[in-house]
Amino acid sequence: MRTITVATASVNQTPLAWDRNLRSITEAIAEARSKGAQILCLPELCITGYGSEDLFLSRWYTATAWSVLARICPLTQGMVVGLGVPFILRNSLYNGYALCVDGKLVAVVAKQFLAGDGVHYEYRWFKPWRAGTVVELEEDYVPEPFWGVPVGDLSVFVDGVRIAVEICEDYWVPNRPLRTAALSGVDIVLSPSASHFAIGKGTERRSILREGARFSGAVVIFSNLLGCESGKIIFDGDSHIVTAEGVVAETAPFSLKQYEVAVAIVDLERGRTHQQANAALQPEASSGVPEVVIRGVWSSSDGRMGIPSLPLPERGPDLRQFEELWRAITAGLLDYADKSSSRGFVVSLSGGADSASVACLVSLMVARAVREIGLSELVRRLRLASTTTEDTVMARVLSCVYQKTENSSQQTEDAARELAISLRCDFGVFEVQPLVDAYRSLAERYIGRELSWEADDTALQNIQARVRAPSVWMLANIRGALLLTTGNRSELSVGYATMDGDMCGGLNPIGGIDKPLLLAFLRWLADKGPDGYGPIVGLEKILAAPPTAELRPVAAAQTDEDDLMPYRILQAIEAEFVLKRRNPDDIVTMLEANHPGAPVRIWVERYMTLFQRNQWKRERAAPSFHLDQYSLDPRSWLRFPILSGE
Numbered sequence: 001m002r003t004i005t006v007a008t009a010s011v012n013q014t015p016l017a018w019d020r021n022l023r024s025i026t027e028a029i030a031e032a033r034s035k036g037a038q039i040l041c042l043p044e045l046c047i048t049g050y051g052s053e054d055l056f057l058s059r060w061y062t063a064t065a066w067s068v069l070a071r072i073c074p075l076t077q078g079m080v081v082g083l084g085v086p087f088i089l090r091n092s093l094y095n096g097y098a099l100c101v102d103g104k105l106v107a108v109v110a111k112q113f114l115a116g117d118g119v120h121y122e123y124r125w126f127k128p129w130r131a132g133t134v135v136e137l138e139e140d141y142v143p144e145p146f147w148g149v150p151v152g153d154l155s156v157f158v159d160g161v162r163i164a165v166e167i168c169e170d171y172w173v174p175n176r177p178l179r180t181a182a183l184s185g186v187d188i189v190l191s192p193s194a195s196h197f198a199i200g201k202g203t204e205r206r207s208i209l210r211e212g213a214r215f216s217g218a219v220v221i222f223s224n225l226l227g228c229e230s231g232k233i234i235f236d237g238d239s240h241i242v243t244a245e246g247v248v249a250e251t252a253p254f255s256l257k258q259y260e261v262a263v264a265i266v267d268l269e270r271g272r273t274h275q276q277a278n279a280a281l282q283p284e285a286s287s288g289v290p291e292v293v294i295r296g297v298w299s300s301s302d303g304r305m306g307i308p309s310l311p312l313p314e315r316g317p318d319l320r321q322f323e324e325l326w327r328a329i330t331a332g333l334l335d336y337a338d339k340s341s342s343r344g345f346v347v348s349l350s351g352g353a354d355s356a357s358v359a360c361l362v363s364l365m366v367a368r369a370v371r372e373i374g375l376s377e378l379v380r381r382l383r384l385a386s387t388t389t390e391d392t393v394m395a396r397v398l399s400c401v402y403q404k405t406e407n408s409s410q411q412t413e414d415a416a417r418e419l420a421i422s423l424r425c426d427f428g429v430f431e432v433q434p435l436v437d438a439y440r441s442l443a444e445r446y447i448g449r450e451l452s453w454e455a456d457d458t459a460l461q462n463i464q465a466r467v468r469a470p471s472v473w474m475l476a477n478i479r480g481a482l483l484l485t486t487g488n489r490s491e492l493s494v495g496y497a498t499m500d501g502d503m504c505g506g507l508n509p510i511g512g513i514d515k516p517l518l519l520a521f522l523r524w525l526a527d528k529g530p531d532g533y534g535p536i537v538g539l540e541k542i543l544a545a546p547p548t549a550e551l552r553p554v555a556a557a558q559t560d561e562d563d564l565m566p567y568r569i570l571q572a573i574e575a576e577f578v579l580k581r582r583n584p585d586d587i588v589t590m591l592e593a594n595h596p597g598a599p600v601r602i603w604v605e606r607y608m609t610l611f612q613r614n615q616w617k618r619e620r621a622a623p624s625f626h627l628d629q630y631s632l633d634p635r636s637w638l639r640f641p642i643l644s645g646e
Contacts, residue, residue, distance in 0.1 A: 003306045004161060006188065006219065007037035007263045010237035010251050012227035013049040014339055020258075021047060022068055025083060028259040029075050035263040038298060039161075041190040041221040042083040043239075044111075044168050045095065047072075050194035051230030056093060056125035062086050066142050069098055069105070076100040078297065080158055082165065082190045087151065088141040092127040097165050097192055099156055102297045108137065108151040109165040113173045119196060119233055119626055119636045122169075129153065131177070134290045153177070155291040159298045161187050161268065162291065164218075168193040171208060180289060182216035185275060187268050189213075191222040196233040197328050199321055199628050206240065206247065214244045217274035219266045226255060228335035232636050233626050234328050241266070244274065246311035254327035256334055256373050264309035322524045323531060325627065329509050330365035332625050336507055338381040342482035348472050348502070349400040349420060349427070350550070351412025355486040356419055356542045357522050358509055362398045362484075363423040367533060383480070398425040399479060403468040405433045407550055415541035422538030435467040453553065461551035465501030473504060482506045485622045490515035490567055492621060492632050493574050494607060495614025496549075496560065503621060511624025512631045514574070515547070515560075515567040564610075565603040569595070573607045578638060579630045584608050612645040 009028040013021045025046060032040045044050060047065045055061045065085050072083065080101050087096045087108060095111035110129035114122035134152035142149075155164040164181035171178065171191055178189055189212065195205060205222075213220045219241065226237030238253040241264040251260035337345065345362050349355045369378040370390060379388050384396050400423075402416040413429070420427035440463065444450055451460060476483040485505030487497045489512055497503045510518060526539040547560040547567075564570060572591060576582045582590075584604055591600040619634050619642060631637040 001308075002268045003265050003308055004038055004188075004268060005036045005263060005265050005306065006039045006041075006221055006241060007032040007035065007261055008041050008221050008223045008239040008241055008249070008251065009043075009259055009261045010224050010226040010235075010239045010255070011043060011046050011259045012237070012257075012335065013046055013225060013229055015049040015052040015055060015230050017049075018064065018068055021049065022071065024259045025072060026075055028261055029072075029079070029081060031259075031261045032263065033079060035261070037079065037263050039080045039163065039188060039190075039221070040082070041192060041223040041239075042081065043223045043225045044084040044097070044192040044194045045086065046083050046192075046225065047085045049229050050225060050235075051233060053230070054125070056086060059088065062088055062093065062141075066146070070143055070145060073100045073105050074103050077103045080156070080163065080297070082192060084167070084192050084194075086126070087137065089135070089138065089151065093125055094129055095122065095126045095167060096151065097167055097190070099163075099165070099292075101156065101158055101294050105146055105149055106294055107154055107156055107292045108149060109154060109167070110152050111167040111170060112153065112177060113169045115169040118630065131180075132289070150290075150292060153289050155181060155184065155186065155289055157291045157293045159295055163188045163190060164289070165190045165192070166212075167191075168195060171212060176212070177289075178212050178216055178218070182218065182275070184289060184291075185272070186216065186218045187271060189216070189218045189220045191220050193222060193224045194235065195224050196626060197236045197324075198626065199325060202236060202238055202253070202324070205238075206242075209240060209242045210244075210246060213242045217244065217271035217278070219243050219268075219271065226260065228332040228339070228625070231336070231623050232633065234332045236324075236328065241309075243311070244271070246314075248309040248311055250312065254324070254331045256331060256369055265306040267308040270308075322521055325513075325521060326361065326364055326525075326530055327368075328627060329361050329625060330368050333362060333365045333509060334369055334378075334381065337482055340482060340506070341383065342506075343383045343480040344397040344399070344482070346399045346401070346472055346476040346479065346481045346483045347486065348468055349402055349416045350486075351402065351409075351415040351542060352545075353519055353522050353542055353547060354488055354491075354510065356415075356539060357518055357525075358484050358486045359398065359400055359419060359423060359425065360522075360525055360536050360539075361509055363394060363425065363536070364530065364533065366394055366397050394424040395426045398423070399475060399481065400425050400427050401430055401472055401475065402427075403430045403432045403471065405436055405464050407464065407553055409550060409554060411541065411545060412550060415545070418541060419538040422536065430468075430471050432464075432467050432471070436464055439463050439467065457552070461549070462498045462501060464551050465498035465549075469501055469504040484509060485511075487511060487621070488513055488515045488518050489628075489632060490570050490574065492618055493578075494564060494570065494610035495617045496564060496610075497617065499617055499620060503617065505622045508622045508624040511621065511633075512627035514571045514628075516571050519543075519547075519567075565606065569598075569600075569603055570607060573604055575630075577608075577611070578632065609645070615640050615642045615644070 011024040096108045099107045116123045137149045139147040164186045223239045225235035239251040241249040249262040249264035251262045483505040485508040525536045529535040552558040576587045
């Protein structure tokens with residue numbers, strides 16, 4: 001039996017934070033070494049951060065990344081360490097993976113398949129590498145110690161262990177590089193990634209990784225980035241070591257730490273026997289890709305002892321939908337506040353489901369952080385007063401304000417207050433009706449008539465939402481906090497929100513969630529809550545009331561669904577049009593078959609009209625986390641014309 005100790009690491013990186021990124025990488029290497037790891041896989045583009053956007057087009061940016069790599073290489077004595085770094089060759093930029101062996105850079109593998117859908121725009125910056133091509137790094141583009149290092153489609157052979165690389169999108173395509181590597185007798189496949197979080201995506205990813213290990217016989221070491229790297233995409237940091245039998249080691253998903261390391265002992269003979277016994281995989285001496293041969297890294301006794309790690313119990317359906325959702329958002333909130341130098345959050349708490357869910361998520365973020373990284377680390381990251389205690393931390397981190405007009409009900413005020421008391425956050429009530437009256441009077445004097453609900457419905461609704469913005473912005477400035485907006489994806493879809501009113505804020509944590517899912521999530525928080533934390537008290541009044549903007553007179557009994565359509569129908573139309581790209585007429589046909597007698601055509605026409613007219617709002621909306629298969633963010637997922645239609 002030939003065993004070897006391998007490791008995977010997830011790291012929380014930030015574009016332009018060179019020292020911070022270097023520290024995460026070097027500390028991960030040190031921890032892996034302390035646990036006996038001989039091979040360590042770090043994520044794709046971990047030196048720069050995957051979300052560097054157009055910084056990748058600046059030549060100095062790549063040069064700086066290589067100066068960081070030069071500092072890392074000497075730290076890999078006695079190990080094989082792979083880490084992602086971009087490189088320039090003949091004025092083209094490539095997504096590369098540096099293989100450092102025993103203190104030296106020995107090869108750079110180049111990404112062959114680029115991601116160009118959804119939130120990914122890799123073709124804007126990188127050029128795909130041609131399979132089977134190997135050249136040398138040229139001296140005009142990298143520091144002198146790296147001149148002549150082979151780069152391209154290759155593998156390394158270290159003391160009898162053959163190691164290949166697949167970079168993220170490379171393993172999602174049918175003709176993945178692993179199929180070629182398997183024919184060359186590969187032992188270890190490093191699978192560095194920048195695979196963003198989306199609900200349920202982890203299950204599919206684990207399945208692909210396990211299938212790769214099963215058909216090739218190789219051990220697959222998958223590493224992913226961690227945290228809210230650059231503002232919108234959340235990386236779950238769910239890194240695995242996978243054999244044909246299953247996952248044998250993994251890092252903690254959605255960790256609040258700066259890095260996580262997992263280590264396993266794997267049996268290389270098991271995979272070699274699989275290849276030998278499989279006629280379709282039996283390697284030929286001339287098959288496979290070029291390789292760099294390195295000897296003398298490990299002694300003859302290294303890795304020849306140790307009991308292989310057993311497969312872990314199956315995790316189930318990827319943590320369950322709501323469990324992974326709350327962990328993703330709370331990890332994103334803490335990272336966003338830390339990286340934006342914010343000292344907490346401000347929420348305009350309306351007594352409705354959307355703002356309640358945001359307040360609950362901030363509360364859960366605080367509870368998670370105190371438990372997982374400790375109060376002192378939370379205080380450090382959010383720059384809170386040193387006198388902050390566990391009893392006072394929620395009031396320091398979250399400020400909630402209920403802003404009432406003459407159209408606000410006692411029910412929503414009571415609901416907001418009860419939730420705030422339950423969460424132990426700072427809470428206050430602002431009377432904003434005098435501001436509404438003042439603006440109304442100004443407009444009436446200008447136009448020479450009184451405003452009425454019959455003639456001026458939209459204006460009278462919107463001014464109530466808009467006068468609420470300056471006060472909470474001011475509070476956020478006073479506290480040095482981040483103002484959170486609370487609009488769900490369904491509202492953004494049809495523009496059911498007021499620009500410069502309830503859309504004001506620096507971040508929208510729930511902008512990637514549709515209203516039906518959000519209501520179900522809030523019900524789950526009230527009834528069960530996250531494992532180990534339990535249900536949240538104070539949500540019943542909010543859940544009992546139908547969603548309403550409360551901008552028309554109380555006698556009008558305004559509800560969101562009366563203004564729009566049933567939310568379940570809105571969500572169905574949105575998914576068919578945005579995600580599946582269906583023709584509106586086809587959507588009508590499909591929905592009429594499932595909802596006989598309902599005014600489906602009216603609803604679809606209303607949706608399409610509102611969607612087209614409100615792209616300008618989505619262009620100006622606060623950044624939101626990407627949480628589902630798709631989003632409406634025009635800067636990261638859905639490009640749609642601002643002007644369209646008749």
